[in-house]
Amino acid sequence: MAGISIQNVYKNYGALNVLKEFSLEIADGEFVVLVGPSGCGKSTMLKILAGLEPASGGKILIGDTDVTDLAPGDRDIAMVFQNYALYPHLTVGQNIGFGLKMRGTPKAEIDKRVREVAKILAVDHLLDRRPKALSGGQRQRVALGRAIVREPRAFLMDEPLSNLDAKLRVHTRAEISALHKRIGVTTVYVTHDQIEAMTMADRVVIMRDGVIQQIADPDTLFARPANLFVAGFIGSPGMNFLRARVEGGRLTLFGQTFDAPAGRGDGEVIVGIRPEHLALGQGNVTFTVKPTLVESLGSEKYVYFEPGEHAHSAASRDEERGKGLIARIAHAGPIREGEELLLSFDPSEIHLFDAKTERAMN
Amino acid sequence: MERTRFQSFALYAGLAVVCGILLFPIYWLFVTALSTLAEIRQLPPSFWPAEPQWSTFTKVASERPILLWLWNSTLAAIGSVGLSMVVSVFAGYSLSRFSLRGGRSLGLFILTAKMLPATLLVIPLFGIFRSIGLLGSLWSLVLAHATLIIPFTTWMLKGYFDTIPRELEQAAMVDGCSPLGAMFRVVLPVATPGLAATALYAFVLSWADYAYARTFLTNAQGSWTANLGITTMKGEYVTDWNEISAAAVFIALPILLIYLFLERYLVGGLTAGAEK
Ligand SMILES: Nc1ncnc2c1ncn2[C@@H]1O[C@H](COP(=O)(O)OP(=O)(O)O)[C@@H](O)[C@H]1O
Ligand SMILES: [Mg+2]
Numbered sequence: 206m207a208g209i210s211i212q213n214v215y216k217n218y219g220a221l222n223v224l225k226e227f228s229l230e231i232a233d234g235e236f237v238v239l240v241g242p243s244g245c246g247k248s249t250m251l252k253i254l255a256g257l258e259p260a261s262g263g264k265i266l267i268g269d270t271d272v273t274d275l276a277p278g279d280r281d282i283a284m285v286f287q288n289y290a291l292y293p294h295l296t297v298g299q300n301i302g303f304g305l306k307m308r309g310t311p312k313a314e315i316d317k318r319v320r321e322v323a324k325i326l327a328v329d330h331l332l333d334r335r336p337k338a339l340s341g342g343q344r345q346r347v348a349l350g351r352a353i354v355r356e357p358r359a360f361l362m363d364e365p366l367s368n369l370d371a372k373l374r375v376h377t378r379a380e381i382s383a384l385h386k387r388i389g390v391t392t393v394y395v396t397h398d399q400i401e402a403m404t405m406a407d408r409v410v411i412m413r414d415g416v417i418q419q420i421a422d423p424d425t426l427f428a429r430p431a432n433l434f435v436a437g438f439i440g441s442p443g444m445n446f447l448r449a450r451v452e453g454g455r456l457t458l459f460g461q462t463f464d465a466p467a468g469r470g471d472g473e474v475i476v477g478i479r480p481e482h483l484a485l486g487q488g489n490v491t492f493t494v495k496p497t498l499v500e501s502l503g504s505e506k507y508v509y510f511e512p513g514e515h516a517h518s519a520a521s522r523d524e525e526r527g528k529g530l531i532a533r534i535a536h537a538g539p540i541r542e543g544e545e546l547l548l549s550f551d552p553s554e555i556h557l558f559d560a561k562t563e564r565a566m567n
Numbered sequence: 568m569e570r571t572r573f574q575s576f577a578l579y580a581g582l583a584v585v586c587g588i589l590l591f592p593i594y595w596l597f598v599t600a601l602s603t604l605a606e607i608r609q610l611p612p613s614f615w616p617a618e619p620q621w622s623t624f625t626k627v628a629s630e631r632p633i634l635l636w637l638w639n640s641t642l643a644a645i646g647s648v649g650l651s652m653v654v655s656v657f658a659g660y661s662l663s664r665f666s667l668r669g670g671r672s673l674g675l676f677i678l679t680a681k682m683l684p685a686t687l688l689v690i691p692l693f694g695i696f697r698s699i700g701l702l703g704s705l706w707s708l709v710l711a712h713a714t715l716i717i718p719f720t721t722w723m724l725k726g727y728f729d730t731i732p733r734e735l736e737q738a739a740m741v742d743g744c745s746p747l748g749a750m751f752r753v754v755l756p757v758a759t760p761g762l763a764a765t766a767l768y769a770f771v772l773s774w775a776d777y778a779y780a781r782t783f784l785t786n787a788q789g790s791w792t793a794n795l796g797i798t799t800m801k802g803e804y805v806t807d808w809n810e811i812s813a814a815a816v817f818i819a820l821p822i823l824l825i826y827l828f829l830e831r832y833l834v835g836g837l838t839a840g841a842e843k
Contacts, residue, residue, distance in 0.1 A: 257737045278743035290734035294756045307743030351742075 207268030207358040208233040209254070209391060214263030216249055216415075223249050224415045227263070234389045236382075240402035240438075241412035247395040250412075251361050254393060255284050267358055278307065283352035287364040289344045291336040291351075298323070298332035301350045308355075322354040325384075342373050353384070359391040366401065378405060399439050403427070411435050433563035436477050436556055444477045445530045447512055448560070456552075459492035459513065463552050466567045474566065477556035480507070483532035488549025497529060499540050508532040508540060508548075593819070600624070600812035607808050620809065627813045635789070636796035637821065643705050643780075643792055644773040647712035651720050651769050652762070654713070659724030660750060664733070674725070681718035688714060689782050696783060703787030708780060712773040719772065720765050727761030728754065763829050771822060793818040 209231040216224040224246045231237050239247045252258040254265060256277035265273050272280045283304070291300050301322060302315040310318075323329040326346040336344055345365065352360055365381070366374045382405050385392055396402055402409045403423040411418040411426070411434075419431040430436035436444045449458055451474055456465040458476060465474075494510040509529045532548055540546060557566040570578070599607060601619040627633060661667070662674045692711050693702075701707040731754060739749035755762065780795040791799075797814050800807070 252737075255737075255741055257740065276745070277737070277740040278745075282741065284738065284741045286734045286738060288732060288734055290732060290738040292735065292738070292753055292757070294753075294759075303739070304742035307748075351738075355742075 207391060208235070209359060209393070210266040211250075211254070212264040212266070214250070214253060214260045214265065216246070216253060216258070217261045222415060224253075227415075227417060229410060229417070229420065231391060231393065234391055236385050236392045236394065236405060236407045237410060238394045238396060238402040238406035238408075239410045239412060240396055240399060241418075242438075243397055245412045246415040247397070247412060248363050251284075251363050251393060251395050255282060255361050256280050281358045283355050283357040283360055285348050285352050285360070285362040285365045287367055289336075289348040289368075291344055291347055293336050296333050296335055297328060297339070297347050300336065300347055301354050304351065304355045318354050319350075322350045325353075326350045341369055342377070345369060345377060349381070349384070353388065353390075357390065359393065362392065362394045364396055365394075366396070367398075381405065400441065403439065411438060429565070430477075430556065431565055433475060433477070433558045436558070436565070440479055442480050442507065442531050442533065444479050444556070445483075447476045447478070447530070449474055449476050451557075458490070459494075461490045461492055463490050466552055466555060466557060473560035475558040475560050475563070477558060478550055479554070480531040480533035481535075482554040483534075483548050483550050485532075485534050485537055486547050486549065489551045491547055491549040493545050494548055495545055496540060496542050499542055505533055505535045506537045506540060508534055508546070596812050596815055596819075600809055600816055602809055604807065604809060623809050623813045624816070627810050628817070631800065631814060632791075632796070633793075633814060633817050636791055636793040637817065639705060639790055640774055640792040640794070640818075641821070643708040643712065644770050646705070646709035647716055647773045648766055648769045650709060650713045651716040652766055655717050655721035655724050655765075656755070656762070658717070658721045660728050660754070662721070662725045663728035664736075674722075677718050677721055681722070685715055685776075686778055689778055692779070693782055702783055703790060705784075705790050707783040708773075708776070708792070711779045711783065712776060715776075716769045716772050720769050723765045723768065724758075724761060727758055727765070731757055767825060767829055770825065774822060
């Protein structure tokens, strides 16, 4: 086991700048998740960590060893691939033991460790089968087994759950977390799914176009997003964004004027309000809306309404939402579409972003 | 979806017609070999000889050096297939995996090489082999066939390697293999069906050659291949078609046997289960 230090790593494919000045310190035993939209460079970073792609510049340490120029096999890491990449011509047992065999481990020792690991992952009855005779979930476990049997200094996982169906994914997510608690190996986990990131990570690294947007634990990320992109990426349904102006330290929203939370002078701002911070009925700042759509999820309702004069800014993750805003109301009575409704929010819970730089202002 | 009776009937009828067209020449070869010369010339032809002349086979086998010819064909084929496979496994793998500068045009250049008719190369090759003293030696065939085969096999193997996910090698390298080790321990075993199909195809290409053998080996009777030998059985005044047909059956037999032997590899499907 060991920590990982990534120092100013960048990567170009020809003229394409896929990773820009990526720096990250990962503590020994930490579970770090790289998250971001597809194509933002997550897999590239993981492959550079594994030694499967050379970095165009920068330095990587695992423990105290500079591994920047080491071959993948010499880095003492294990990797789980999105498509599992099980060796189709080998049995499950041989798949799990392959890495040990390559390292010259005696046969008896390989057998013993393969059996132990297979037992942990409940695939011990499948050791003589070939991968094609396994279900998706079983293949996933074998891929995990191949990683943990070597007791490496770090695990790298590239979207290991994305080929599983929804139910199995939630189950396996919990299992991987439990496995991490049990063996405590430093893990770098890549996903495009913010829920996976939030539920599994000690710390989340949010990326966009090869640039780190924010590094923080899940709660901080949710409560204090560093910029508009992070704010829109984390949370479901995503944060509402509204264009507004601060004048004389006062902000006007939905016709109500109140003290801006932490204004840094006057000007254009983008206001972010999480759907769950909009409440039904009177409150600190109250306004009237006409719901255009009401979705009931049983214990809660999503109330959609028009933003009125506040032009919606870009950067919402839920593109399909168009310009509508969402209030997420728990334990509501009947709410009808088209009938006037009182909503309120607490100004201390809104987020302000600079309209130009999109950085958080409070 | 259930097939209706009519669809099944149509399917089998269609297959029967196709098989009939494909198999008729082979059937006719047998009939000719088993017929007497008189029966061969009669009109309308008979579709099965009155008395099958099995003795024609023993006669041909004892009077002609069929075994020597087959042996030479086999040596030339093994040599050229071996040489071609070694070259094209590496070439095809590189074309599939590495994006070298100009790799695409290099690949296309190899592709155009296989559009050239083989006869175009006969004369330059003849000149080369004469100057290095290979005329009359089976080595000339090995090299000449390799020039024909390598473009085909390189592209077949490239296509096959393209279907093998790169993550397999990456997993092997993380597990401690060198890049070459990953190729030998993982990619090639997984590619076995593709390798077998390609080698078989190459074998048939070499086996079927006549033009090169005729050009390079005519004056060296001991090196005659089967296809060259068989054409010498056509006499200036008399041609015993039944004997030639019997010899042709001997020559076709090895290819049939190889197909039967390799069939399970050709069907393939070994990569299933590598992913997801
Ligand atoms: N071998 C390559 N050659 C050129 N571009 C590549 C290569 N691999 C990845 N890219 C590009 O790099 C970017 C990041 O890719 P990737 O790291 O796979 O993204 P992610 O895993 O976050 O979805 C993408 O725009 C992709 O097209
Ligand atoms: Mg990826």
